[in-house]
Amino acid sequence: MTTWLARLTLDTSRTDVRKELRDAVAMHRRVMSLFPDLPEIEGARSHFGVLHRVEQAEQADQADQADQAERQVVLMVQSNTRVAPERLPEGYVVDSASRNIEPLLDAFAHGRRLSYRCDANPVRRPGHTTREVYKNLPPIVALHGRHADDWWHRRAGLAGLKIHTHLSHPLDAAVGRCGKGGGAQKVRHHRVRFEGTAEIVDPDALRAAVIGGIGKGRAYGCGLLTIAPLRPTE
Known part of the structure; x- marks a missing residue:
C-alpha cells in the first residue's frame, strides 16, 4: 500500500x-x-x-x-x-x-542517519501503587522537561531509532470538544515537538512507526513522525 x-x-x-x-x-x-x-x-x-x-x-x-x-x-x-x-x-x-514516500521507506537501512520531527503526546498512566501514594494524581499525567525527553528516547528506541541529538519544544495543547450539546466531551492533548538527528537500528520498526504514528492523540495532530536522510557530511 x-x-x-x-x-x-x-x-x-x-x-x-x-x-x-x-x-x-x-x-x-x-x-x-x-x-x-x-x-x-x-x-x-x-x-x-x-x-x-x-x-x-x-x-x-x-x-x-x-x-x-x-x-x-x-x-x-x-x-x-x-x-x-x-x-x-x-x-x-x-x-x-x-x-x-514509499521509496524513502524502502530505503531504510541499519546504520543510516537521518533527521526527524514529531509532535507527540508524552504522557504517563500512574500505576496503582503510585496513585495510592499520591491521592490526587489524574489518570493520565502530562510529562514535561526531562521526563518528556526520557519518554521520547524510550519511544524512539521502540521505533527503531538511536537518538544522536534532540531538541524539545513545548507546544500549545490540542484542545476541542467532541460530540454535541450536553453530551460533548472535552478533548485535550498535551504536545511537545521533538526534533534532531538519529541512526536507524531497526528498519522494520521505523517503517511501522512512520506509517502508524507514535503515542496518543493521533487524530488531533500528534504522532506524525517525519524523517529525512542526512548527507554524509551532516
Whole structure:
C-alpha cells in the first residue's frame, strides 16, 4: 500500500482557518474531509492511515512576500490514499503538494542517519501503587522537561531509532470538544515537538512507526513522525 505525504499551505487570513487551527476536533474533521466519505466515520482515520501536523510556513525568500508568509501555516497530512485538496473550501489552501514516500521507506537501512520531527503526546498512566501514594494524581499525567525527553528516547528506541541529538519544544495543547450539546466531551492533548538527528537500528520498526504514528492523540495532530536522510557530511 502506498504512503503519501501532503504539504498544504493554509491561508490564516480566513476566519474558518483561524478557528480550526484553535480547535483540534474541527481540524481533525477538516483533515478527514480530504478523503472519500465512509459509512463508519469513526474508522475513517485508521482506514486511510491518516496522521497530520500543523507547522508554521517557511519565511519567504523575497521581502515583498514576507507579509504573506507570516499569515500562512502548513498542514502536513500523511495517508495511504492521496489527499484531494479540491474537497476543501475554495481559497482554504494557498498551495499544495503531495508525494509518494514509499521509496524513502524502502530505503531504510541499519546504520543510516537521518533527521526527524514529531509532535507527540508524552504522557504517563500512574500505576496503582503510585496513585495510592499520591491521592490526587489524574489518570493520565502530562510529562514535561526531562521526563518528556526520557519518554521520547524510550519511544524512539521502540521505533527503531538511536537518538544522536534532540531538541524539545513545548507546544500549545490540542484542545476541542467532541460530540454535541450536553453530551460533548472535552478533548485535550498535551504536545511537545521533538526534533534532531538519529541512526536507524531497526528498519522494520521505523517503517511501522512512520506509517502508524507514535503515542496518543493521533487524530488531533500528534504522532506524525517525519524523517529525512542526512548527507554524509551532516
